[in-house]
Amino acid sequence: MSWPSPTPIVQRSDAARIAVAFTRVLRGVRVTVPTSCTHTFAEALCALGIDDRDGVYWAGRSTLVHEPEDIEVYDRAFAVFFDDRRGLEHDDAPDEATEVTIAIDDDDDDAADDQPPDGADPGDDRTIELRFSATEVLRHKDFARYEPDELVRAQELMSDLRLVGSPRSSLRLGPSRRATSNPDIRRTMQATIRSGGEPIERRFRSPTTRLRRLVLLLDVSGSMEPYARALLRFVHAAVAGRQKVEAFALGTRLTRITRELASRDPDVALASASELVTDWSGGTRLGDGLRRFNDEWGVRGLARNSIVVILSDGWDRGDPDVLAEQMQRLHRVTHRLVWVNPLKVTPGYAPLARGMAAALPHVDSFVEGHSVAAMEELIEVIGR
Structure with a gap:
């Protein structure tokens, strides 16, 4: 309508x-x-x-x-x-x-009437x-309308979230019940000794799975200021509550904040990350930031077969062609590339910003990011 x-x-x-x-x-x-x-x-x-x-x-x-x-x-x-x-x-x-x-x-x-009619039940x-x-x-509730005390309560809600993600195959071999798997000589001999020397049971091994790495890139520019303070708490909950998570702040420069957010104390972690990020609420150069990420971390191995999540509204002061090129490079090596935009919930929203329009063709999932409920939906997308 x-x-x-x-x-x-x-x-x-x-x-x-x-x-x-x-x-x-x-x-x-x-x-x-x-x-x-x-x-x-x-x-x-x-x-x-x-x-x-x-x-x-x-x-x-x-x-x-x-x-x-x-x-x-x-x-x-x-x-x-x-x-x-x-x-x-x-x-x-x-x-x-x-x-x-x-x-x-x-x-x-x-x-x-104060009293029911006579005979009425x-x-x-x-x-x-x-x-x-x-x-x-x-x-x-929209993150942009949060009060300081509500941010604390939101931190508690997001700390309960469990980011799992789809597993990936490992080179390690583990016990298996499938007879078509590799024979496990050591465990077979142990079972034979327990049965008095009779090879009654044969044991097998097969490749196991391991947790896929999760990489979070948070836009901390001025346009993201109403949402960045809450989304940073989500990033902290992911780093502190899950293994193999990497976190970066993306503004006029790229800052790795994984170590600072590793503390389970939210106040200590957020204070450390805020002190390290010097371009908080500044400009945005998403293309240049992603280029540095690809050159120094992503393409070299950090993003390979990983789930990469970019939390940004897509407003970029740089060249959109550079952003499109770097998004294409990143998409080639990732298992899944997810873009989280807090403005997507706005009725009638269309990705008209130059940065968002340039990045969207290379994104596997485009989701909302304005509330705790939206973060829960993001976790479902990551876990598919």
Whole structure:
């Protein structure tokens, strides 16, 4: 659905957050809402704002409701969420869940009575209780709108994430039950000795697998400043929680920060990395940075058969042809090349930036990177 206003009345990040929260309310009362409809509703909020109640009501009803029997449920959910604002007023309670009760009755007049009519069963009224966890709200909140205390909580959430990735074959041989594998003479002789000299069991070996290396390149330029502080915490969680992870900061220069982020103490790790990166919130030369990475680390072996993840919005002051060339070089040697763009979640987003347009043809996966939930989806992409 297309909305005519060319200038958004409400910030896109705010509209997306409100649309996601209200969609969660509707799904909690068993109204089926596809994700695409949530995006459409967010676009409508950008055009209409949230001050016009009737406009917001009809925007939500026309985009989120598809069955006639869901209209009554939608009306009551809308009244609770937008009129009472209960769904938005409890975001500040970090450790407690917020409970919202939506009573669905057949008659509004009866709902106003303190006592049920004579002979009526009190259980006839259908009451649905929704519990909103502050942690769940934080998972979907845009990194750009995080408060300092929310960054700390996000660090805890991202520390629980497990980055695995697809394994790769190793030259090492390990025990195997397949008779078509290489015979294991030593273990076969040991089994023969235990059985009194009779070669009853034959043992075999086959190639094993090992963890594939993960390389993270984080854009720390000025355009990424609202997101870099949170994404750096994700990079730290990956380095501290998984073996064979390499981390680099990418701005006007390339800085390797793997050793600084290896500490399990987030405060120590982030302080060390921030002190080492001298071009924080500066300009961006993605092409030159990737060229140095390819020449000194990537093509020589660090990126070979590895999973390489670039976290950047794609804004580049350098020559886009250089970026395209270096992305092509990197793509040739990697197992998978993933680009994480925090701006991708914006309704109507198109990769129009010169850097993003030059890099996209050489990317295997192009994913969002604006929230903890987006980082969870990234982990799924890495693990495929």
